[in-house]
Amino acid sequence: MIYRNAARYQTSRTLxxxxxxxxxxxxNSTARATWSGWDPxxxxxxxxQGAYLTDVDGNEYIDYLLGLGPMILGHRPAKVTKxxxxxxxxxxxxxxxxxxxxxELAAKLIAAVPSIEQVRLxxxxxxxxxxxxxxxxxxxxxxxxxxxxxxxxxxxDGVYWSKHPDPEQSGTDRAPxxxxxxxxxxxxxxxxxxxxxxxxxxxxxEVLERHGHEIAAVLTEPVMCNTGCILPKPGYxxxxxxxxxxxxxxxxxxxxxxxxxxxxxxxxxxxGITPDLSTFAKGLGGGFPVAALGGRKDIMALVADGTVxxxxxxxxxxxxxxxxxxxxxxxxxxxxxxxxxxxxxxxxHGLERVFADAGVPALLAGVGPVFQVWFSETDIxxxxxxxxxxxxxxxxxxxxxxxxxxxxxxxxxFENLFVSFAHSHDDVERTLAAAREVATLLRS
Ligand code: PLP
Numbered sequence: 001m002i003y004r005n006a007a008r009y010q011t012s013r014t015l016x017x018x019x020x021x022x023x024x025x026x027x028n029s030t031a032r033a034t035w036s037g038w039d040p041x042x043x044x045x046x047x048x049q050g051a052y053l054t055d056v057d058g059n060e061y062i063d064y065l066l067g068l069g070p071m072i073l074g075h076r077p078a079k080v081t082k083x084x085x086x087x088x089x090x091x092x093x094x095x096x097x098x099x100x101x102x103x104e105l106a107a108k109l110i111a112a113v114p115s116i117e118q119v120r121l122x123x124x125x126x127x128x129x130x131x132x133x134x135x136x137x138x139x140x141x142x143x144x145x146x147x148x149x150x151x152x153x154x155x156x157d158g159v160y161w162s163k164h165p166d167p168e169q170s171g172t173d174r175a176p177x178x179x180x181x182x183x184x185x186x187x188x189x190x191x192x193x194x195x196x197x198x199x200x201x202x203x204x205x206e207v208l209e210r211h212g213h214e215i216a217a218v219l220t221e222p223v224m225c226n227t228g229c230i231l232p233k234p235g236y237x238x239x240x241x242x243x244x245x246x247x248x249x250x251x252x253x254x255x256x257x258x259x260x261x262x263x264x265x266x267x268x269x270x271x272g273i274t275p276d277l278s279t280f281a282k283g284l285g286g287g288f289p290v291a292a293l294g295g296r297k298d299i300m301a302l303v304a305d306g307t308v309x310x311x312x313x314x315x316x317x318x319x320x321x322x323x324x325x326x327x328x329x330x331x332x333x334x335x336x337x338x339x340x341x342x343x344x345x346x347x348x349h350g351l352e353r354v355f356a357d358a359g360v361p362a363l364l365a366g367v368g369p370v371f372q373v374w375f376s377e378t379d380i381x382x383x384x385x386x387x388x389x390x391x392x393x394x395x396x397x398x399x400x401x402x403x404x405x406x407x408x409x410x411x412x413x414f415e416n417l418f419v420s421f422a423h424s425h426d427d428v429e430r431t432l433a434a435a436r437e438v439a440t441l442l443r444s
Contacts, residue, residue, distance in 0.1 A: 004400060031412075053075065061408035072261055073287075073422065080287065084322050084326070101318075101325055122315050128293040138308045218244050218252065225416055228372035228374060231366070252276065256279055283331075340369050344368050360439050372417060373395070376390045397441070401434075407431050
């Protein structure tokens with residue numbers, strides 16, 4: 001693959017060639033790699049401010065990549081940055097002992113998120129999910145986890161399966177098999193996973209009826225945000241809640257993307273469904289690495305009494321706690337999410353109109369500040385719908401057209417566009433103007 005306007009990205013290209021000599025693949029995470037869409041090379045970043053990002057070639061973008069979600073307050077959110085700097089200068093960074101700001105943060109999380117009665121902090125979403133699963137297994141004395149095809153729950157061995165497998169090579173639509181992300185994952189772990197298509201209430205009910213006694217947890221994103229953006233069908237999350245309760249199965253909401261994004265209380269507040277455990281990361285820290293696992297007190301009691309060990313040298317380090325305290329304060333300001341939804345909805349509905357006016361078949365799927373464009377004529381309700389119907393080739397042309405016009409989001413059709421509190425109505429107008437030009441090109 002080449003960029004049509006290669007000269008525009010020349011410095012990034014040169015740096016990437018150099019980086020590949022010392023950094024495996026030239027990048028430090030799969031989502032930035034050529035094979036994840038940044039083909040022939042990713043952009044190298046100079047910096048970000050508010051809703052904008054500048055690359056090393058001096059191109060400025062309206063940024064809907066937002067670091068894959070954490071920058072919900074925009075880049076360099078002043079109050080979070082100040083809180084972190086002050087905390088480091090006044091206190092330090094790591095003590096391996098507790099401190100008062102951790103208690104303040106815990107109280108804020110409990111107040112904000114409906115299901116959290118007690119909480120533990122860690123550093124990444126991967127860790128939070130890993131601990132949630134371990135807790136569910138310890139609490140129920142059962143070993144199997146239901147996990148849905150097309151979701152991503154971090155890169156730990158136990159769950160890095162069946163993210164985006166080839167549907168023709170991974171079992172039937174109603175009975176997918178567990179497909180590891182790649183070699184190196186112990187094959188035996190497949191036995192601990194039941195992989196299901198998402199959004200199929202009858203099938204979930206059937207499987208819980210048959211296997212409920214051996215299932216520790218149903219692990220789900222409340223909105224599928226790792227295969228583009230797929231909303232739960234009406235009643236699906238409700239049924240999930242009801243059926244897991246009936247079978248004594250722990251319901252885990254992985255709110256790493258939806259948490260502090262769909263609402264201060266996450267998707268669980270937005271949809272009014274209370275899981276047993278939930279995990280948070282990206283939206284929580286205003287751009288700093290911090291994550292949380294929280295939920296029912298009787299389950300968290302296993303952590304409280306040491307039955308389940310949750311360890312971590314850097315867990316609740318001063319930087320993470322200061323950042324999260326400041327970020328949650330910012331997010332808690334009255335009226336903020338209403339404004340976020342206003343700007344986000346204007347963009348999503350605006351794009352819908354742009355494609356309709358241009359005669360380009362496209363579906364805008366999402367909720368508030370997270371959504372994706374499906375270049376598909378068929379509705380998409382689960383991973384296999386997306387794998388079969390969404391055009392990656394058209395998405396690439398759309399993405400590159402927008403990039404050339406100063407609008408940045410991830411090149412992967414299975415990723416998302418994120419809107420931040422820093423995006424303005426003017427940013428949306430400029431984005432829509434660029435989209436009109438690109439939609440016309442797509443049509444031709
Ligand atoms: N869970 C979900 C839903 C995610 O989207 C991600 C990351 O994108 C993770 C877990 C893993 O989080 P982290 O990258 O912080 O380890």
